[in-house]
Amino acid sequence: MSDIDVEQIAFPDFKSECIIADKIYAHCQLRECFEKAVIELPKEGLFEFIEIRFMPGELVLGTLFISPIVNRPNFRRVSFRVLIPFVVKVRNTETNEIIVLSNELPEIHKDLVLFMPKARDEFKFEIKLETASQLLTDVTKEGNSLVCAIGVFIVVKVVGRVQLLIPVFQFCPEPSECEEFIEDETSFLFDTAPFPELFPSQLEDFRL
DSSP states (O other): EEEOOOSSSSSOOEEEEEEEEEEEEEEEEEEEEEEEEEOOOOOOSSSEEEEEEOOEEEOOTTTTTTEEETEEEEEEEEEEEOOEEEEEEEEETOOOOOEOOOEEEEOOOEEEEEOOOOOOOOOOOOEEEEEEEEESSEEEETTTTTEEEEEEEEEEEEEHHHHHHHEEEEEEOOOOOOOOSSSHHHHHHHHOOOOOOOOOGGGGOOOO
16 A cells, blocks of 8 residues: 555545434344244145245234343343244145145244443334245155244344435436336347348458
8 A cells, every 4th residue: 555645546526415324223143943844734635845935034013022231221131023924835736736825933032132222212223133044954745744944044133213424426317218028029039139141251251
């Protein structure tokens, strides 16, 4: 850095703007493993597993409790339960019918200590979650159920809505035109294809 003249560096032409944004005051990560998640299949028919899709985790209504901690004025005890919904798609091997089964993992209970500084009464902190769930093993069939191991990654956030002064360039540029879906793209592909050569190559085209 000693050979670089700071005065010659071209800094962006920022200006100051005041915005309202959700500021993350604290966050932490958790992991939960369900070594044997059981998914009940319909009683009638034979089924094979196709896929599983996980929904975002959500706080169970009425389970969030925030309380002070003695001798730790800027921290709070935060307890809650998390629910992870998911859907499983299976195929009836006899009728070839696709069936979607709605399900959810057992509730995940957490009791944490999180930074939550003292604020005026009107300022409210929110607890927000980000989840990422995934299969840890293959899905196998046991009797009339599907069985698998599922892992859940959770990020817990303490969020407060604040006013921030930030550097910006300017407002976002005008967006481009939306692309409309074309049912039959044959004519579109033809119109945008490069024009072919009409005449055979000449002798000099082959000389190196």
